[in-house]
Amino acid sequence: MMDYTEINDFLKSNLDQSLAELSRLCAQPSVAAQNLGMQECAELVAEMLRKRNFTVEIMPTEGAPVVFAEQDGKTDKTLLFYNHYDVQPPEPLDEWYTPPFEPAIRNGKMYARGVSDDKGHIVSRLHAIDAILATAGELPCKIKFVIEGEEETSSVHLHDFIQVHKEKLAADACIWEFGGVDHREVPIQYLGMRGICYVELSVRTAAIDAHSGLGGSIFPNAAWRLIWALRYIKGTDERIRIPGHYDDVVPPSERDLQLVEALPEVADELKTRYGVEHFLKGLTGGIDLRLAEIFEPTCTICGFNAGYQGEGAKTVLPGYASAKVDFRLVPNQRPENVLISLRNFLDEGGFEDIEITYLGGEPPARTDPDDPFVDLVVRTAEPVYGVPMQIAPMIGGSGPNYPFIHTLNLPVATAGVGYPGSQAHAPNENMRIDLYLKGAEHITRIIREFGNSDL
């Protein structure tokens, strides 16, 4: 059993400096969607890493650069941290109590755009590394950072980047960009993400809109065409009708069922938070609801746009309509297969006129819950949080974990500073300072145990 007294003293006594550094990072806008401050932020992150003796490269991509850093340690075993320095757009600005790029501390929380997603995670990891270097003089293992700048815009260049720099990124395990506690203050280990295939379906039936009194009985209507095509894809039974869509679906294992069974009930919380009266398919709660939430493929209409949408009546027949459609995928579905099957299915149904535009995707990917690195991360959480960490074998959302798991062949685990009230992606994004300290402490334990392990 390693001693953490000295390390914890360091973390506490240097907390204010670390928060000041985080504040400086959050004050630098880095909005990927608006291409705002990206290079400046990459350079600031690089500077922060160099200060800790990391060898740093700002590596170009076709989009925002990736900050890559490495530092040798006592052993050659390598721990890779994946993070991102880009943030969501801060809008709507008038809903922020303090400006999004002027970090402010109130009631034990720091408020700023990006403070939780993902800059707090970055700086808490540096704070942990500082503690280790200050107390031991060197790292117990090799550490690499891959800090990208396009996570909030679907990490479109990351897969290629990882493929090309496979050797440089070689490691033995990976800590993901997020992690934290749930609404009960219980730390959760998130072990996989659904994939996604996001498309825009659109159709043009006329060069210009027509008067509905003239065209109603004789002109094709773009809105009707798109409605019929969508209903052809999925009906009220919620089953996706594309042939073969479920063929590659791997059902949850016995171990998955055990893990999901152990997770807390979410039904009432979801109903209250979202104002939903009932769930789909007769689900009412319990393990069935939690399994459906993460282990089922979905087809979600995220938006639909056609014709007149203002006040009152306008008698117009739309010549153009479009819909945003998000397919969530579970192992072993693939976004590229969905694209092909969807095109064929629409064509077979007489919907050759519906155009498909691919707006991005990720394959699903999971880390084995019984991987020894997962055990290490879970085990080291308990002394920090005072309760055992629980394992969620999958989450419903998506992210670029596939190339880490399948190209770099790494077990990927989560550890971090998040909590359900962080308002990531929303106004008044914030981070709890107590969890910042706990997150840093957990990271020191992960690094030290990893350095001394046989993994």
Add this chain to the structure above:
Amino acid sequence: MMDYTEINDFLKSNLDQSLAELSRLCAQPSVAAQNLGMQECAELVAEMLRKRNFTVEIMPTEGAPVVFAEQDGKTDKTLLFYNHYDVQPPEPLDEWYTPPFEPAIRNGKMYARGVSDDKGHIVSRLHAIDAILATAGELPCKIKFVIEGEEETSSVHLHDFIQVHKEKLAADACIWEFGGVDHREVPIQYLGMRGICYVELSVRTAAIDAHSGLGGSIFPNAAWRLIWALRYIKGTDERIRIPGHYDDVVPPSERDLQLVEALPEVADELKTRYGVEHFLKGLTGGIDLRLAEIFEPTCTICGFNAGYQGEGAKTVLPGYASAKVDFRLVPNQRPENVLISLRNFLDEGGFEDIEITYLGGEPPARTDPDDPFVDLVVRTAEPVYGVPMQIAPMIGGSGPNYPFIHTLNLPVATAGVGYPGSQAHAPNENMRIDLYLKGAEHITRIIREFGNSDL
């Protein structure tokens, strides 16, 4: 055969004064949708009528006032003119070559918002009355004007107004607010209009939008609900599936078929103007296309709004969706019946969650093509236009003709200054001055023949 030399001389030699009066009327904005200048315009119209010795009342409604005017003539037979002084909003302003409320004459046309729809019709009728009064000293029959201020906002108060003032509005025949020539310069008699039932369908499935990664497999999606409900109402066969929807439909008569057969081919012109590649239901042109255009009930989606509609991808699950839906009705369908049947049909299909908001409607109405007044209006057009007037038994659009035909029991015929290039409802609305003169001359003939007829 009456002599028109003196009348035509008057119309021509006083044309400039009449156009100056029209210009003054067009310079007065009267945008019903924006409640802009309505009272001022009603007073200006009243003043113009009083100048011709009409007894005028500005009669309040719950919306814009109606200008009612009457003047006795040689006989008690009464001709009623229905017009409207309100105009469409002028936006988008930057597409006008000259400002919409600063009338300008170029290339034989007057340009202004409302010059064709409907102020040119009003003043050309006054110009005709001036010619008759100047040459004969009195009107050959009684004339009434009903000039409303809400035609462009669905004439929502006109039905009640006509019901309440049935005695005051009593007449023997009615000239409608519009009329004119087609693209071949052939005057057309439009004898009926489809009805309309315009609704907004909406559904709320959650108080707030959810993340699609979280809610996709467990939350009801408002966009999907509305798409399924709409597909339930109409499929790709274009047949409206509401039970009984076609029960009251009166098919076109032999006489209707003859009249539609005689009308010009429209297929190529429609395809070119709207950039449409093909028509619905395999229609390619000829009488079948023209019959479908006007004698069939329709269900048109005029707009659909749900979730994210901006650039790129946003992974959101919409809690609210709405659609504007326009049912065109043919005799003897009724908008109030459609509302009831639609509610029942949605409920039976499990779509109790879809809310229906009624945004306005008109029943369909037609005048018998063999009515003697129609014959009078058609007959008097030929010497003015040099070619026989053709009869279109119906048009695809809708208007408030029902209470004139069924409450006041009047034959309703069209005569006016319109032409296909008038850009009514669009920027650079205009009126051809040659057709203004012809329209006025046609009105003088209608009034004089009507005064001397047995109708």
